[in-house]
Each structure stands twice: as structure tokens, then as C-alpha cells.
Amino acid sequence: MAIEIDKWALERACKQIIENILFLLPSAYMGTVYLIGKAPELTARRITSGILDPETETVSWGLPNESGYNPPGRPWVQYRDQPDHPLEAMAWCVEKQESWTAENADTDSRSVRLKVEGAWRDFHHMEPVLIRKDDLYPNDQEIPEYPRNIAGEIIWKDSDYIVVAVIKIHFQPNSIKINSPETKIIKRLSRALGTQLLSYQLREQSLRAMRKAAEDQLNSYNILSDSLRNAISKSGLIFSLIKLELGFLRKQWELIVLQDSDQEGMKHEAIQSLEKSLRDMGNCSGSLEKDISDSHSLFLDLSLPPDQGENWVRMKIEEKWNRLFSKRSLDDKQVGHIRHQIDQLKKSFHLGKDPVVLARYDSMPDALKEQWVDLIYRNTDRIDLQFLDKLIHILGDRSLDLPFQKKSRKSLIHLKALAEVIGQLEQNTSLVLQEVLNGYDDRMNSGILKNG
Secondary structure (H helix, E strand, O other), X not given: OOOOOOHHHHHHHHHHHHHHHHHHOOOEEEEEEEEEOOOOOOOEEEEEEEEEEOOOOEEEEEOOOOOOOOOOOEOHHHHOOOOOOOOOHHHHHHHHOOOEEEOOOOOOOOOHHXXXXXXXXXXEEEEEEEEEHHHHOOOOOOOOOOOEOOOOOEOOOOOOEEEEEEEEEEEOOOOOOOOOHHHHHHHHHHHHHHHHHHHHHHHHHHHHHHHHOOOOHHHHHHHXXXXXXXXXXXXXXXHHHHHHHHHHHHHHHHHHHOOOOOOOOHHHHHHHHHHHHHHHHOOOOOHHHHHHHHHHHHHOOOXXXXXXXXXXXXXXXXXXXXXXXXXXXXXXXXXXXXXXXXXXXXXXXXXXXXXXXXXXXXXXXXXXXXXXXXXXXXXXXXXOHHHHHHHHHHXXXXXXXXXXXXXXXXXXXXXXXXXXXXXHHHXXXXXXXXXXXXXXXXXXXXXXXXXX
């Protein structure tokens, strides 16, 4: 068994994930989703491709005129790694369950067009969409035997996951790097697609289970509860994506309100000063020193609400420096300087809501500015649809004027729609399960089921 869902639902899910990625990543201009069929064929079939028009900010959909992955697709034996055959990124993603980034089109070892045609320059990232075997085959269902690679080894034998789809995103030349923030965002969104496909799959499994309930109502109850609760548990990923978008909004906001201010480079200056303090100590090859330096690098990618940001600095940077102080002999002046820079890191999380900074930014009405700052710097611990509605509403106001305002607004609209679907599923779960259980109780009371 593989993902087998309604064609309309499948295309809709694929289009939504492509739109989210294209609107989130400024240098991305085209996306494609391939569905990986059931074993042992593992046919890779292109579902849809979308190209973003940067001027109209609309996506055009369709399939290329010629492609081996157009329906009916290509089975595993045609695209796997094998002698006298160009290596394909698709084979890597499916067999290794790992992403492939073509950051240098001229030297990409898995560019089929480059090897066959010799002229195509394609900068792209391909990400496998993974689903746990236990999620797709619940209740000890038999897992099929997967095909073998050219060395005769069964793929995915020792993995907890299977590949159900592959996302391919094309980028402007020289704008994508291996392990860049863009690839990490695509990886996160690939999990969202896996969750959505799994929820659709589980819904259809649940419907089949409900039809079977007349034969074995109690067994149907167990199947439904496992399947539906498993789907609902994935809602945490949607919340993670919303928080990721909020962080992106905070970065955009701080970019414009701190422009040309003396606090614009506070984060980088504090980190550079801390790194210099590490180097000045000499003999910084220890694990603790490296751990501190790694935390410094991670900090520059953060955009958290103030309270969460301060806690992160306290646990990931300040506590490690305190341990280093206990190991090294430093004078009070050195320690004071380092602690001051750490305080600057904590303070940097408040810059976008600092009253002095906000007073200098007069492009927005004060009331709207106050509401906007409250929203993007608020600590959120759950999906709040009213909160998202307010964000989406303000992002529609031209006076805000963020660099990627329209794209952020569209991304939040898509995430809100997905959150509403999961929320409705969660709301109906108890009712559905109770109805099934009541049906079983009715059969018990009528004496139809006995000794059970």
C-alpha cells in the first residue's frame, strides 16, 4: 500500500505546498511534486508543477509537454542508480531518503539534462516526503517488501520511514546552497505535506473501517481511534510552521524599523565581540568552547519572541559561558565585558518593540502599529485562528510596507486554512468515536455479540 487518495485532494495538497514554498522563498520560482507509488514498482509520477510570476504573484499550473515522470510515471527500475545510466537526483531521494541540492549546476553529478543534453543549467533542491511505516501501516499491518538497488540490497530495510512523494523546487541561478535556511524550510514543509497526505489517507481508511463496523464494531473503534488521533497529533507541525512565519515577519519588521539606527547591528556586534573574547583566551579547541561558538552561530538565525529569546540565550549561551568562567582564570574586567555582550543579546529581542525605535517609524498609524507589534511579539502556545485573522488583516494594509508582505500574508492564509481542517477533524473525533462505541454497546445489549 502507498498513498491512495482522491485525485482532487491530492492535487490540492500538492498545489498548496508548492505555493507556500514559492511565496516563502524569494529566489524560488518553480515547484513540482512527484508521488511515489506502491511497492515494488515505486513509480515516480509527476502530480503538478507550478511556476510563479513575480509581477502578478500568481502561480501557473500544469505539466511539461515532455517528461518521463508525467503520468503514468517511471518505475524504480528505470530511475535507480545503475551502470551506463545517468545518475538521477530522484533515485538518491527515494533510496537514501535524503535531500539533494544542485547548488552548482555545472558540476551537479545527478543532473540528467546536463549529462544527456550538455546545456541545461538547473539550480534546484529536491526533498523526499517521509511518513513513518507505523503511521501508514497501523495495527501491525504487514509491510510490503520494497525493491532492491543495483547491488541487490533491499531499500528502506532498516528505516522507520517510507518515501511517499518528492518535492522539487527550482531557484534562480546561484541562489541555493546545501544546508541553507531555504533547504531547511523546504524540509519542514515536506513534513507538512506528509502530514496532510497521511490525514487524507487516514480519512479514507477510517471511512472503510466505518463500513466494516457492522461486522466488527469494536475492532472498528480501535482502528478509528488510532487513525484519527494519529492525524490530530500532527497539528503540532502546523503550529511550528506558523511560528516560523512569525519569526520571518519579525525579521522583516526589524529590518525596516532599525534601518539606519545605532542599534541595527547590535546582534552581530555582540556575537563578534563574544567570538573575539573566545579567541583571545587562546587554546579554544575544547568541546565547551566549540559548543559556545556553535551557539553563537545559531543565535544569528533566531527570531523569537522576547521571553523565549531571553530564555534561549540564558540556556544556550550564558550558562555555557558560566561553566567556562569556572574553568578559566579571567579578571573582572573581562568577565564584565562578556556579561555585557550577553545582556546585549537578550536586549536585541526587544528592539522591534522598543518605544524609542517605534516613535521614529511614522509610516503607520500609531494604533495599527501598536496592534501589529503586540501580535508579532506575542508568546503563542497554540493555534489561535482569531490571532491569525488579525495578522492577515494587518498584512493587507499598505502602510505596513514589509519587503515580503504579500507573500507572508498568502502563506498565513494557507496555513490558517490547513489549521481549520485539522481543528475541525479534532472537533469531530470525539463525536465519531463515541458514535462507533455506542454502536458497539447497542450490539452488546441486543445480544448480537456474545462472549466478547
